[in-house]
């Protein structure tokens with residue numbers, strides 16, 4: 001398993017898809033923040049008071065808004081499509097399959113996809129902190145009092161945990177599509193459609209529930225979308241995310257129940273990926 | 284005989300499609316001993332690649348058993364770690380260099396990283412090792428495929444059409460390499476081909492497969508000996524034929540006849556003909572090469588169908 005992971009890392013660390021879909025976060029952020037600092041230096045600025053420490057800390061974890069967002073999930077789906085379907089296009093499964101168990105090969109792909117993405121987000125988080133501090137120093141803006149290492153770490157931690165569920169579910173959807181369709185493009189399209197449908201359903205549920213109230217109410221709780229919001233609400237505010245569909249009892253799950261449901265989605269869909277790949281003929 | 288390295292028992296494969304199934308391989312039973320170079324010969328679409336894919340665990344058999352090193356592959360896919368393979372002329376990650384491709388493979392395999400340089404040297408790719416495989420020629424890919432097959436220092440090397448796309452020099456090199464794998468390194472080699480005259484020179488034993496079934500299995504020697512004959516030019520031809528037929532099988536062929544006799548029997552043939560007052564203009568031993576044997580066998584098959 002570790003060997004398969006090492007091989008996967010070697011394959012993808014400098015692949016074009018990885019540059020454009022994963023390494024882009026830290027690199028893009030770095031370039032952007034340097035640009036903003038330069039602009040700040042040129043423009044005259046009014047004197048401002050230091051922002052609240054909590055605001056300053058929160059801004060260092062801004063990258064974690066990306067992965068749960070629909071657009072962020074598109075990029076994750078695209079990367080997963082390359083990772084899981086690439087071998088079909090390059091015809092390379094036959095090169096590696098005889099040497100490792102199929103489960104280990106797929107597990108290595110899951111691990112690599114997840115760790116590359118989380119590594120990139122975490123690095124971007126650290127860069128946000130560093131560039132925020134450098135920016136304030138260079139531009140002479142005051143840095144608020146009361147920023148502690150523990151508070152900074154907690155902000156990253158909360159962001160990282162809240163992003164877990166949508167990232168894992170997105171990777172799982174796309175991995176299954178990749179193995180079943182054996183095509184990067186098809187996996188990408190199915191991944192995007194699944195993410196879009198899931199998120200659009202959340203927004204449209206109040207309208208749709210006019211036509212089929214019970215069905216929509218049930219789906220709303222069965223699909224993972226609500227539970228992403230609920231889990232991040234529990235993490236952030238310490239309370240459930242409340243949803244009311246017209247004329248139906250309000251939806252508000254406890255966090256362990258939501259966690260179990262999202263876990264079931266990830267394990268179920270990823271499990272199907274493993275089973276399908278194990279039984280697949282490779283031509 | 285020692286325990287066979289590779290044994291196929293009634294192996295079969297049906298590809299299921301929308302319009303019913305295709306029986307690509309049927310009741311294939313062969314066994315390959317240690318240190319042997321075994322050829323799997325057949326025309327296009329005979330089922331060679333299908334058989335090899337089953338051996339490598341890429342596709343699952345519809346029927347039958349595969350034993351590698353005495354272990355059933357079904358229960359023990361890890362035996363494949365002792366097998367090296369080259370299929371489809373070497374498919375590689377196009378965006379990685381030849382060397383990086385071997386590194387990926389060595390990591391996957393968990394062995395062989397220390398052999399990469401020596402293997403690249405051995406297959407003559409040292410100078411292009413840092414170039415992306417995308418820009419490799421067919422021959423270069425095939426060589427890289429050989430290096431990949433040997434990376435894990437396998438006991439059994441399986442090669443699907445190893446000389447496909449190689450030029451004359453490449454074919455000669457490949458032939459030497461295959462022989463040396465068996466002779467100098469004690470490896471067992473199982474290879475497929477439809478280029479028979481090439482295989483004739485490297486294999487100890489062959490199976491001829493046609494439309495999914497093994498129709499003949501023999502050592503090269505036996506296969507050729509069985510088809511020896513003497514070509515006779517004589518007059519009157521009809522009389523010669525009836526004289527010969529008393530003892531040997533004959534095949535009339537234009538204004539000559541082919542006598543199914545060995546070269547040792549030539550004096551006896553001559554004595555009989557001379558005794559019957561027949562003029563002999565020529566009697567030449569004829570040894571058909573494997574290609575002809577193969578063609579006649581597969582054509583018989585086709586004619587029977």
Ligand SMILES: Nc1ncnc2c1ncn2[C@@H]1O[C@H](COP(=O)(O)OP(=O)(O)OP(=O)(O)O)[C@@H](O)[C@H]1O
Pocket residue numbers: 283298299300305306307325326327328329330331332333334477
């Ligand atoms: N994936 C597949 N689905 C359906 N039929 C297939 C598949 N692969 C091969 N076949 C069929 O199985 C038969 C055997 O094909 P196979 O590729 O094993 O032949 P081969 O001996 O390797 O031929 P070649 O010399 O052309 O490589 C052919 O009739 C082929 O059309």
Ligand SMILES: [Mg+2]
Pocket residue numbers: 331332333443444
């Ligand atoms: Mg073939």
